[in-house]
Amino acid sequence: xxxxxxxxxxxxxxLVVAIVIQTALGTDMRVAGVAPDLMVIxxxxxxxxxxxxxxxxxxxxxxxxxxxxxxxTPVGLSALTYCLxxxxxxALRASVLQERKLLVPITALVGTAGAVLLFVAAGDVLGQxxxxxxxxxxxIRVMVVESLWSAVxxxxxxxxxxxxxxxxxxADRLGAPIGPSSRxxxxxxx
Amino acid sequence: MAVYRRSSRTRNxxxxxxxxxxxLITIDARSNGSGALTSVRGAxxxxxxxxxxxxxxxxxxxxxFLTGAIDYGSLRAENQKLRQEVAGLQSQAVSSSAAEQQxxxxxxxxxxxxxxxxxxxxxxxxxxxxxxxxxxxxxxxxTASGIAAGQPVVAAGGLVGTVLAATSHTATVRLLxxxxxxxxxxxxxxxVASASGQGRFEPMRVTIDSTKLPAPVMKVGDxxxxxxxxxxxxxxxxxxxxxxxxxxxxGAAEPTIExxxxxxxxxxxYLQVLLWSPA
Numbered sequence: 001x002x003x004x005x006x007x008x009x010x011x012x013x014x015l016v017v018a019i020v021i022q023t024a025l026g027t028d029m030r031v032a033g034v035a036p037d038l039m040v041i042x043x044x045x046x047x048x049x050x051x052x053x054x055x056x057x058x059x060x061x062x063x064x065x066x067x068x069x070x071x072x073t074p075v076g077l078s079a080l081t082y083c084l085x086x087x088x089x090x091a092l093r094a095s096v097l098q099e100r101k102l103l104v105p106i107t108a109l110v111g112t113a114g115a116v117l118l119f120v121a122a123g124d125v126l127g128q129x130x131x132x133x134x135x136x137x138x139x140i141r142v143m144v145v146e147s148l149w150s151a152v153x154x155x156x157x158x159x160x161x162x163x164x165x166x167x168x169x170x171a172d173r174l175g176a177p178i179g180p181s182s183r184x185x186x187x188x189x190x
Numbered sequence: 191m192a193v194y195r196r197s198s199r200t201r202n203x204x205x206x207x208x209x210x211x212x213x214l215i216t217i218d219a220r221s222n223g224s225g226a227l228t229s230v231r232g233a234x235x236x237x238x239x240x241x242x243x244x245x246x247x248x249x250x251x252x253x254x255f256l257t258g259a260i261d262y263g264s265l266r267a268e269n270q271k272l273r274q275e276v277a278g279l280q281s282q283a284v285s286s287s288a289a290e291q292q293x294x295x296x297x298x299x300x301x302x303x304x305x306x307x308x309x310x311x312x313x314x315x316x317x318x319x320x321x322x323x324x325x326x327x328x329x330x331x332x333t334a335s336g337i338a339a340g341q342p343v344v345a346a347g348g349l350v351g352t353v354l355a356a357t358s359h360t361a362t363v364r365l366l367x368x369x370x371x372x373x374x375x376x377x378x379x380x381x382v383a384s385a386s387g388q389g390r391f392e393p394m395r396v397t398i399d400s401t402k403l404p405a406p407v408m409k410v411g412d413x414x415x416x417x418x419x420x421x422x423x424x425x426x427x428x429x430x431x432x433x434x435x436x437x438x439x440x441g442a443a444e445p446t447i448e449x450x451x452x453x454x455x456x457x458x459x460y461l462q463v464l465l466w467s468p469a
Binding site: 025027068069 | 200389425456
């Protein structure tokens with residue numbers, strides 16, 4: 001089978017497994033009442049591994065899948081947020097972020113904080129005022145705790161995602177920041 | 191540092207995806223919960239529910255372990271508090287008979303309905319709320335078990351929320367801490383009020399409706415129950431919360447009251463849906 005198609009199927013499977021684990025286990029793992037968001041970690045890993053385009057595509061589908069399980073926000077809000085986050089992480093990875101040991105957890109930390117803020121801000125603009133119902137303190141708590149969750153969980157998730165994305169167009173171009181594909185090194189387009 | 195060529199293709203892809211997302215948002219917002227996207231949501235939820243149930247059952251021990259490890263401090267404090275309460279209850283055993291009589295009298299005075307007369311469906315929580323901004327949870331039964339939108343959901347301690355939407359095999363429960371949730375409650379002195387959510391883990395805010403009566407005298411620890419007045423969405427007598435804070439701002443005629451919900455659904459696995467609808 002075409003290796004690019006195989007990689008896409010593996011990424012799709014990764015997203016489905018991630019959302020099932022998120023619903024079955026992720027929402028029980030609350031620190032200060034805040035649960036991790038495994039999907040946003042996957043999206044950040046996609047941006048890091050495959051670049052802006054791959055991050056946008058994976059972000060859109062991951063967000064759309066997430067929207068199917070949310071009840072108080074319209075379908076498309078998570079897709080919009082994750083798509084922009086994935087693209088932004090991918091663009092930064094290609095132009096600014098250098099390969100370092102802590103690249104994945106630090107990017108996950110900052111990317112998740114940005115995703116939470118963007119989700120609430122976009123929702124507020126689109127009339128979803130209930131997202132700010134818990135007040136600023138709740139928003140800050142979610143940003144901080146969810147970001148820390150992402151930083152910790154991004155290490156195993158980054159490894160698994162890099163395995164899933166090996167052979168895909170973006171991963172071939174950028175290389176994976178961690179995981180099996182990283183051994184081949186980064187092959188930038190001049 | 192490597193320099194990468196910025197492709198217009200990436201910008202086009204991003205623009206198309208953003209437009210697609212905005213289109214979906216617009217369609218869903220205009221459908222008011224009854225459009226094609228809502229049906230798709232229900233179908234996806236139904237399709238995933240067996241997998242969710244199986245994964246939830248398989249991963250429950252890991253989840254319980256992690257929850258226990260994360261909440262170790264609070265569980266220890268709670269255990270200590272419960273031990274003290276047990277010791278207190280043992281010392282009160284002598285006067286239990288009198289207290290029981292008082293309790294029965296109170297029930298008669300408040301005319302609490304016999305909760306057992308309302309048919310219920312036992313349900314299991316399969317998702318504790320996907321997003322940190324989503325004050326809802328998913329249960330493992332739906333319209334096939336007689337569950338419908340608007341039905342009250344309770345647990346051993348009291349009110350949990352209401353059924354927001356139901357598919358054939360799952361249902362979404364809006365928690366009483368949701369900012370869009372409101373329930374009529376009775377206060378001291380015949381006053382009625384509405385208690386509304388302010389977000390998960392936040393106390394409920396009580397707004398007093400009956401201004402013609404003398405202001406209610408409430409104290410911290412008082413239990414507040416549903417009124418069950420006509421047009422109310424809940425039957426009478428379901429405990430909602432305990433008064434956690436009472437303060438009267440300078441110049442205000444009525445006190446500001448906050449309620450701590452009696453039930454913390456994050457610590458529960460099973461709930462009861464009351465097959466009840468307003469008369």
